């Protein structure tokens with residue numbers, strides 16, 4: 001199979017409507033009809049024609065189609081692009097329309113969406129730690145792995161087997177371990193979601209989401225729903241994302257290596273840094289499934305807990321190369337006292353998103369900051 005960078009640079013070459021080497025931004029919201037062939041929308045074969053010829057950018061537009069082609073090419077799946085990660089998750093809930101969802105810990109925004117569905121249509125929510133025999137046909141297990149904020153890896157195959165034995169579906173939020181770090185479809189995921197704002201975007205300058213499905217019918221239904229949800233990815237964001245994808249493989253691999261080295265340094269020096277009471281990262285997990293599920297590296301995100309809330313709050317300001325900010329996945333390293341944006345999380349927890357800086361500088365920065373505690 002062609003490599004990731006080759007695909008991300010060339011897979012959409014055939015879709016370019018101009019000779020420019022760099023895809024231009026198509027800012028148009030509406031496109032001229034072909035007066036020689038005026039077929040009513042109602043008479044088109046929607047599964048093939050409707051979205052191929054640009055009509056109106058809420059439906060699709062040349063840049064969004066290129067994003068979908070590129071990400072589809074590296075995941076061996078059909079990609080549907082959205083205006084944010086939460087836009088993609090909302091679309092997944094709308095499409096699957098479960099009566100019951102089993103949901104694990106994870107990004108608070110996803111729980112916010114589940115709460116909206118509880119309000120709108122009485123969706124029942126249970127935890128993935130509850131008895132999953134309660135799930136029935138067309139219900140959903142929604143699993144984030146590795147999980148936000150602490151980076152713990154969960155066993156996808158285990159949850160896929162339970163979901164499928166009940167006729168339910170498994171949705172994996174794979175934002176923290178995008179390709180080639182993991183491929184949730186290999187372990188039984190039915191739908192995969194990414195906040196493309198994070199690693200695919202990689203420059204903290206765009207908001208986007210991706211849903212992936214192996215089923216062409218589901219792709220068509222999702223694209224059709226998106227017309228009315230009004231959540232297609234915007235033109236400029238698509239352009240930025242196409243730009244970003246050209247360097248994606250280099251970035252994700254470097255970020256993953258950097259994070260793993262920093263985690264290794266911190267865990268080897270626990271005695272020297274007693275203020276650190278906990279470190280969580282896939283590289284520290286010993287379960288067999290972790291190696292199988294993430295054969296090409298661990299998430300660039302990890303978490304540490306310090307001995308007091310006061311220290312956790314103060315620590316980010318002592319670092320030189322880690323901005324104190326929310327979000328993750330960019331080329332610049334970030335750290336967040338996570339209680340700032342997630343009230344359910346321990347006030348002693350710091351979430352670290354590692355960028356592409358020289359890892360020696362990042363480790364030295366951690367060392368000097370820990371020495372000041």
Ligand SMILES: Cc1ncc(COP(=O)(O)O)c(C=O)c1O
Nearest residue numbers: 084085086107148175195197208
């Ligand atoms: C795991 C995870 N999923 C989804 C989202 C939502 O993505 P977005 O901010 O692009 O809507 C986030 C955002 O931080 C996230 O961390």
